[in-house]
Amino acid sequence: MNKPVVATASLAGCFGCHMSLLDIDERLVELIDLVEFNKSPIDDIKKFTKDVDIGLIEGGCCNTENVEVLKEFRKKCKTLISLGECAIMGGLPALRNDITVSECLAEAYLDGPTTVNEHRILPNDEELPIILNKVYPCHEVVKMDYFLPGCPPSADLIWEALVALITGEEKEIPYALIKYD
Amino acid sequence: MTQHELKIICEKNHFDRHSLMDILHEIHDHQGFTTEEDIRILSENLKISEIDLRQTISFYHFFACSSRGKYTIYLNNSAISNLKGREEIEKVFIEEGGCVKNGVSPDGLIGLYETPCIGMSDQEPAALINGRIFTNLTAFRAKELLHNMKKGLPLEDMYTTVYGDGRNAHPEMKSIVRNNIRRVGPLLRPSEKMQVLKNQVSQMSPEQVLEQVKLAELRGRGGAGFPTGLKWQFCRMAEGKKKYVFCNADEGEPGTFKDRVLLTEKPEDIIEGMIIAGYAIGAQEGVLYLRYEYKYMKNYLEYIIQTLREEGFLGKNPAGIKGFSFDMRIQLGAGSYVCGEESALIESTEGKRGEPRSRPPFPVEKGYLGYPTVVNNVETFCAAVKIVQFGGDWYNSLGTDESKGTKLVSVSGDCRYPGIYELEWGFTMRDVLEMVGAKETRAVQMGGPSGELVNKHQFDRILCYSDLATGGSIMIFDRRRNVIEDVVVNFMEFFINESCGSCVPCRNIPKLLKEKLDKILSGKGTSQDLADMERWGAMMKINRCGLGHTAAHPILSSLKNFRSHYERKLRKHTDFISDVDLLEASKEAAEYTNREPVI
Numbered sequence: 001m002n003k004p005v006v007a008t009a010s011l012a013g014c015f016g017c018h019m020s021l022l023d024i025d026e027r028l029v030e031l032i033d034l035v036e037f038n039k040s041p042i043d044d045i046k047k048f049t050k051d052v053d054i055g056l057i058e059g060g061c062c063n064t065e066n067v068e069v070l071k072e073f074r075k076k077c078k079t080l081i082s083l084g085e086c087a088i089m090g091g092l093p094a095l096r097n098d099i100t101v102s103e104c105l106a107e108a109y110l111d112g113p114t115t116v117n118e119h120r121i122l123p124n125d126e127e128l129p130i131i132l133n134k135v136y137p138c139h140e141v142v143k144m145d146y147f148l149p150g151c152p153p154s155a156d157l158i159w160e161a162l163v164a165l166i167t168g169e170e171k172e173i174p175y176a177l178i179k180y181d
Numbered sequence: 182m183t184q185h186e187l188k189i190i191c192e193k194n195h196f197d198r199h200s201l202m203d204i205l206h207e208i209h210d211h212q213g214f215t216t217e218e219d220i221r222i223l224s225e226n227l228k229i230s231e232i233d234l235r236q237t238i239s240f241y242h243f244f245a246c247s248s249r250g251k252y253t254i255y256l257n258n259s260a261i262s263n264l265k266g267r268e269e270i271e272k273v274f275i276e277e278g279g280c281v282k283n284g285v286s287p288d289g290l291i292g293l294y295e296t297p298c299i300g301m302s303d304q305e306p307a308a309l310i311n312g313r314i315f316t317n318l319t320a321f322r323a324k325e326l327l328h329n330m331k332k333g334l335p336l337e338d339m340y341t342t343v344y345g346d347g348r349n350a351h352p353e354m355k356s357i358v359r360n361n362i363r364r365v366g367p368l369l370r371p372s373e374k375m376q377v378l379k380n381q382v383s384q385m386s387p388e389q390v391l392e393q394v395k396l397a398e399l400r401g402r403g404g405a406g407f408p409t410g411l412k413w414q415f416c417r418m419a420e421g422k423k424k425y426v427f428c429n430a431d432e433g434e435p436g437t438f439k440d441r442v443l444l445t446e447k448p449e450d451i452i453e454g455m456i457i458a459g460y461a462i463g464a465q466e467g468v469l470y471l472r473y474e475y476k477y478m479k480n481y482l483e484y485i486i487q488t489l490r491e492e493g494f495l496g497k498n499p500a501g502i503k504g505f506s507f508d509m510r511i512q513l514g515a516g517s518y519v520c521g522e523e524s525a526l527i528e529s530t531e532g533k534r535g536e537p538r539s540r541p542p543f544p545v546e547k548g549y550l551g552y553p554t555v556v557n558n559v560e561t562f563c564a565a566v567k568i569v570q571f572g573g574d575w576y577n578s579l580g581t582d583e584s585k586g587t588k589l590v591s592v593s594g595d596c597r598y599p600g601i602y603e604l605e606w607g608f609t610m611r612d613v614l615e616m617v618g619a620k621e622t623r624a625v626q627m628g629g630p631s632g633e634l635v636n637k638h639q640f641d642r643i644l645c646y647s648d649l650a651t652g653g654s655i656m657i658f659d660r661r662r663n664v665i666e667d668v669v670v671n672f673m674e675f676f677i678n679e680s681c682g683s684c685v686p687c688r689n690i691p692k693l694l695k696e697k698l699d700k701i702l703s704g705k706g707t708s709q710d711l712a713d714m715e716r717w718g719a720m721m722k723i724n725r726c727g728l729g730h731t732a733a734h735p736i737l738s739s740l741k742n743f744r745s746h747y748e749r750k751l752r753k754h755t756d757f758i759s760d761v762d763l764l765e766a767s768k769e770a771a772e773y774t775n776r777e778p779v780i
């Protein structure tokens with residue numbers, strides 16, 4: 001039987017969730033036995049080369065590129081998972097959601113106390129994605145199948161969830177793994 | 182206010198931070214809002230940090246940190262007010278009066294604000310203007326009021342109807358509110374004041390009083406239905422140098438107005454009930470927490486209390502009962518539904534934000550200022566008086582097997598005879614609808630937004646604690662009304678505004694649910710959205726207080742009883758539609774940086 005294929009991406013996140021994935025320590029070896037990685041920062045594959053079973057998304061959508069990547073993941077992945085607070089709720093980046101995007105840009109590039117921008121140029125190269133008016137959680141943009149909470153979700157939680165998905169056996173996730181106060 | 186004036190107010194209140202509500206009321210009565218300078222001076226005098234003062238002031242609807250106009254209109258935005266034509270009134274105020282919604286007119290004359298149910302559902306649309314009630318508003322009346330305000334008339338000269346019936350016309354009250362009592366029972370029948378205290382209680386021991394209340398199996402009438410005898414007993418047994426009796430006259434549940442009528446017509450009974458409770462539990466002091474919306478009764482109630490004091494029913498040895506003393510005061514609230522929750526009520530009376538406490542300890546163990554405190558609803562006290570008068574056995578014989586006695590219900594909405602009905606428990610919904618002259622009823626909201634939305638196949642259900650429980654509110658919606666748009670949306674907005682914000686689910690989930698509703702109403706809903714709402718709604722049980730526990734009820738109960746109303750609006754053949762419009766979402770940044778938005 002072919003090994004299940006996993007892809008991952010970090011959108012408007014800090015890579016903390018990916019670090020947490022690496023935190024499964026020696027189980028990484030086991031994981032590599034269990035699955036094959038496709039598009040992911042972990043193996044640095046930039047483009048999908050085939051359809052994927054499980055997609056893990058860290059971070060919400062703060063710009064047009066995030067939306068594009070997420071939509072591509074939805075197309076390619078059978079099961080898509082919001083990994084961590086930012087993917088689920090927008091997280092820290094969403095703190096700007098009550099401030100207009102123009103104000104944010106002005107503060108960052110024009111008027112911030114440590115900003116030197118003599119010609120008052122805003123980043124506007126065609127190559128750059130456009131910032132969205134708000135940071136959107138993934139499930140508002142595409143359908144997400146599962147949510148793994150945490151900032152970041154613990155390595156054990158990610159491990160348990162992946163194993164459950166791969167083996168197809170429903171697992172009771174211990175309360176301690178999803179309790180955050 | 183000047184530093185000197187403020188100092189005098191603080192001095193009058195013994196520089197006691199627990200009197201903050203009274204102090205703020207006095208400032209607001211004087212100038213309508215608290216200035217930055219006032220906050221600074223209060224902070225010094227009361228030894229409360231400025232930020233603490235600000236968070237307390239901003240917690241309450243009727244406190245403000247900036248002017249809300251010479252005339253301040255609080256227009257009720259309840260579902261009932263809406264269906265009686267609130268929008269038209271608001272339009273007149275805005276278009277013809279130059280008012281701004283939730284702000285002050287540019288000339289500073291008139292402030293126009295929304296406020297949740299003000300307890301006038303039987304005479305909507307209604308508004309509070311500078312603390313006075315104006316009922317049955319029409320577009321014409323709104324124009325007249327505007328005209329009068331522009332002329333600078335005093336409020337009492339703006340009435341165009343005679344004072345209301347019964348004691349609404351009392352010289353200390355002079356309100357145009359009408360009682361609309363449609364059916365009376367033991368609680369509402371005429372009674373002689375303090376007769377029970379004089380004739381019965383004086384001959385009984387506290388234990389005997391307690392025994393009767395227990396025998397009656399009286400349950401609290403404020404909504405939660407806790408056995409009153411048990412509550413009194415817990416408080417009686419609790420250790421404390423002092424004990425308190427609180428009367429909960431916050432009546433915040435939209436659609437409820439029965440306490441308003443009891444406070445108007447039966448204040449002596451309420452006070453008598455409080456004295457009896459004090460006697461039974463061994464308390465010396467009572468507080469009647471009156472919602473700000475009923476401020477128009479404050480002078481009247483104070484007059485009644487003073488009269489009773491002079492007649493020897495309050496103070497030392499009420500009605501000559503030896504070894505017992507009891508006196509009381511009124512605490513005026515400042516606009517907050519959650520303050521009706523008993524521990525929030527106590528917090529508020531202590532001069533703080535009305536945030537519910539974590540329990541245990543329960544108020545009966547540690548309540549007001551840390552002393553054992555009994556909090557009961559207005560109606561509960563009235564029932565206790567009748568129980569002592571006619572005996573627990575008699576009371577126990579009324580009602581159904583598990584719901585004893587009578588219940589006052591406040592009926593409003595689409596019916597011929599809105600008003601107060603005193604009913605024995607056990608009537609069916611159908612009986613009630615017939616009694617109140619309701620035709621072509623589509624839905625009935627039992628027990629306010631936190632209760633249940635009942636459909637027409639459920640009209641044989643029975644009014645009692647184990648089936649259709651109610652704290653008193655019955656709102657009727659007929660065929661013309663849309664269940665989701667006219668009812669559920671309004672109730673969800675109510676909970677979103679009234680959550681105190683302490684608990685994460687209570688603060689966030691209702692907002693998310695409301696977004697789902699908007700999505701469904703905009704035609705982008707799918708079956709997945711319904712499933713999400715049900716799943717998220719179930720999480721509300723981990724909140725701290727009853728508000729959070731029930732804040733998803735409007736959605737959960739309408740999903741259960743009116744599912745087809747949702748399903749009709751869903752997109753078929755898909756379980757996901759995104760509500761994010763990428764063009765719209767990328768427009769602002771694109772424009773700001775001189776680029777084309779993404780399509």
Ligand SMILES: Cc1cc2nc3c(=O)[nH]c(=O)nc-3n(C[C@H](O)[C@H](O)[C@H](O)COP(=O)(O)O)c2cc1C
Binds near residue numbers: 432518520522
């Ligand atoms: C959000 C919320 C609002 C409440 N509002 C009121 C109210 O306005 N009046 C009332 O009597 N009880 C209200 N209650 C119930 C009180 O917490 C308490 O149970 C009641 O005052 C006890 O009196 P009872 O046993 O006589 O009903 C409210 C509860 C919650 C959770």
Ligand code: SF4
Binds near residue numbers: 679680688725729
């Ligand atoms: S449930 Fe809501 S209203 Fe009650 S304490 Fe928590 S946040 Fe406040």
